Amino acid sequence: MTAALTAAWRDPRALAVHAEEVLAGLPHKADRTPGQRARLDAATDDARRGRTAFLAEHGQAVYDALTGNRTRYLWLDELLDAAAELLDGLVPTREQMAAEAGRAQADKEGREIDQAVFFSGVLRHERAGLHLMESLLRPTDRALALLPEFTERGSVDLGRLHVERVGDAAHLTVTNPDALNAEDNDLIAAMDVGVDLALLDDRVKVGVLRGGEMTHPRHRGRRVFSAGVNLRHLDAGRISYTDFLLRRELGYLSKLQRGLLPVDASGDPVTSRKAHWSAPTVQKPWIAAVDSFAIGGGMQLLFAFDRVIAASDAYLSLPAAQEGIIPGVANLRLPRIAGSRLARQVILSGRRIHATEPEARLICDTVVDAADPAALDTAVAAAVEELAAPAVLANRRMLGLAEEPPSVLRAYLAEFALHQGLRLYAPDVLAKTTKFSGTS
Template identity: 70%
Template sequence: MKHLYASLTEAWREPSVRAAPAEEILTGLPGRSERTSEQQARLDAAVEEARLARSAFLAEHGQAVYDALTDGSTVHLWLDELVRAAAAMFPGLVPSVDQMSRERALAQEEKEGREIDQAIFFSAMLREQRAGTHLLESLLRPTPQALDLLEAFTAHGSVDLGPLKVERVGEAAYVTVTNPDTLNAEDNELIAAMDVAVDLALLDDRVKVGVLRGGEMTHPKYRGRRVFSAGINLAHLSQGRISYVDFLLRRELGYISKIQRGLRLPPGELGWRASTVQKPWIAAVDTFAIGGGMQLLFVFDRVIAASDSFFSLPAAQEGIIPGVGNLRLPRIAGNRVSRQVILSGRRIKAIEPDARLVCDQVVEPADMDVAVEEAVKELAAPAVVANRAMLNLAEEPPEVFRAYMAEFALQQGLRLYAKDVMDKTTKFSTRATRA
């Protein structure tokens, strides 16, 4: 590995020289909003040259870079650990810890777009078959926080994770999202909590089925009503508080992948019969599932919706990509409906015929509890786990998912800093939700 590191360091020397002028120019400039158009144009040209150099280096040496960072794929790193290791080993390839710390303090429209350089890096890692596969498997591990909480959860059957609560009732783990002031909108903190909650449900042997549902709201318009999800918190996005690594990538590669593919434990813990711990999951949709909320439904084994609820994916109107929805919705709902929903923002009411393409059962709001309980009993059957695993494997092979995520990693990073996104989200800087 020392020889590999030395040869990579030498290979990075020339591209790093090409990338350096962008930082030199930036050092002498005022903040983005105070620059002249000429200053910004000069910086943009240097940044473009830097990104060309980084992309070319990673296209040629991507697998070797990953091997150097993970000691030949023997070390499993989380997303933030991997990009920090890259910054330390190959200065200038990705933003440094200090650079990202300064960037996080800025509103989205004031940032320099350093997360685009992280996007170039992760896209390159995922494009490599061996590196990408190892990275995806690494992110299916249980989080350290879940391992710390497991004993208490198994003993008491409940845990409060802040933006959500997990409670074991019979054979089910009920994950209830409790972000009432924002209509259960998704932010960095909720994504981290969801990762832990899913881990706990999968690690507890007494849990046979996971259930995700939104809690009751305090928002004046929906006070006392349950809401499934309002999607991404656009106020946080405008304020620069939505992280590319800890939200946009971790969400898809962390807890959502664990729901679909299961939890990967250390070698030997599961014996030879299985590589992951998998369990069926139920989504109970009250009021609406917007954006990321609707995306979630595509990986659940049973979706139960209240008759007064609706589904929508307004990401195209917001300017971003709706996660893995572009891969999964066409398979579920077909080409035409998918384009209506993703490209035109069509809302589908639960009572419409097309709603049956994304949910299994529509009941009156007062009957939701009973419907969920009946679904838990049905999905707790012993053969369900093996069959849902085979269905998921057939519908979305890991290689298909890896290839999609390699392109998504880059394109979502670019969309995060696109001008139209800035224009559309700025109006949300003083609003907590949209519905």
């Protein structure tokens, strides 16, 4: 099979090699003439067209070769490393990505787009795509290492996230106070671990997510749910395509909805007492407690939760059109939850929804009086008690299958994987984020 893939890759590889040769002969990106930029764009487009066509025909065979016919489960970075070793030029090498890492977003060569082409090509094939999605449902190594401490002490500090077991619930509190709990690479990694711990601990029946108190001058001492993606980090080139944009959707957000796939000592999925043959993933209901605002990725999160409780002075927004990137899986979920017309107003026009508006009830199950400091805590405690009922899990699982079958999510993610990579380097996105240059 490898020989056949190598032969099929010969012509697309030549295009990839040519693009690298053109790039190697050019000065720094900022010093290129319009003609040089046009020549590189043409060569790069040809190479990406070749990769796309190759993966459309051979993507399943490539994935099978990388995973031993889907017997091995690889993380996103492991899959990229294996693909770079299998077929030269199919994806950027680790060394090429390291050279990009220290650059501002506007100064990068856009190699993450080639990663996007690869993952989109894999996800477009049903067997490969579903297996990749399943691979990212495994618990992280860090969560497995921290699990004994968490089960014994009932709490763990993950830096950007604090996890504490209170009664039947695991409370995940986002602690990125100087950035209004905006998401960055570190928070995504912490959320993956925190969700894992809540799902792995047998004493936890319900998960709760809430934002912690702020140190930001405008909101000092107030809780904030989320300000979305950290645009300062995006401008600085510190928002990773794989470790943030793709891992977020395939990792902890998918675990919130689809559950955790338990593994054995070697890291392979297993059937155990935690994952009975009738329910291979460990699922639990989740509650979101929204203080102040849920912007961008914060609002996206709400669509994955079973119960959303908001303070009356909170608002929700998805400024995707203004920021220029795709709001994760919101384009798939929000029309189902709130209707196509409202979804278009929110996503395409940036409509802000206040918790006291009638439309907010399509997203928020309960709105409590913001003037009562205990109201949100009381509502969360009542929701935990209700959702801890034994029959909730079975019905939750069936609702999830009816609302978002894995095949539907896979088809969406195949397009998202490509177009989010393209938007990450779109001129309008780069122009909007550069206003944060020089800040951290």
